[in-house]
Amino acid sequence: MGYVDEAVTSAKIPTIKGSKEWGTYQIHGIKIKKIHITEDTLDVAITKVVTIVRSATPLTERCPTARETASDGVCLQTVSHVSADFDEFGFNYAKTTFPKMDDSGTATAQLVDLSATISFEIVVDDSGALTVDNVKANIKIGALDVQVRRR
Secondary structure: OHHHHHHHHOOOOOOEEEEEOOEEEEEEOOOEEEEEOOOOOOEEEEEEEOOOOOOOOOHHHHOOOOOOOOOOOEEEEEEEEEEEEEEEEEEEEEEOOOOOEEEEEEEEEEEEEEEEEEEEEEEEOOOOOEEEEEEEEEEEEEEEEEEEOOO
């Protein structure tokens, strides 16, 4: 599973920032330090793959689990029981409404029991070119434990 660990820990996670009616916030320097994924704790299931190309039969008749909007192929993939540790990252916020307050500092986090279901359509046009379309993801996090460090 070393290739999965390397791919995940080398991924660049962009800064998360924004503003709301109450003020502004930012989380920066986010990096996954370690992913906890083993063959014993990882469940991967591909529930349906449809590879029929240019069929006149609607996909929902060929694949009962497919959505009515699907085209020539659908892949549903589920991954579960994944956990990860994050390196220390920075945060700041400024609440500009009553009661006004602001803070900044560093924190660490642990992601526990992540599961994800990913679905997409593989569409084949008249020339035979493949396109991946209607990509959807449903992600559930069992827990996200965050520890704020003192400034």
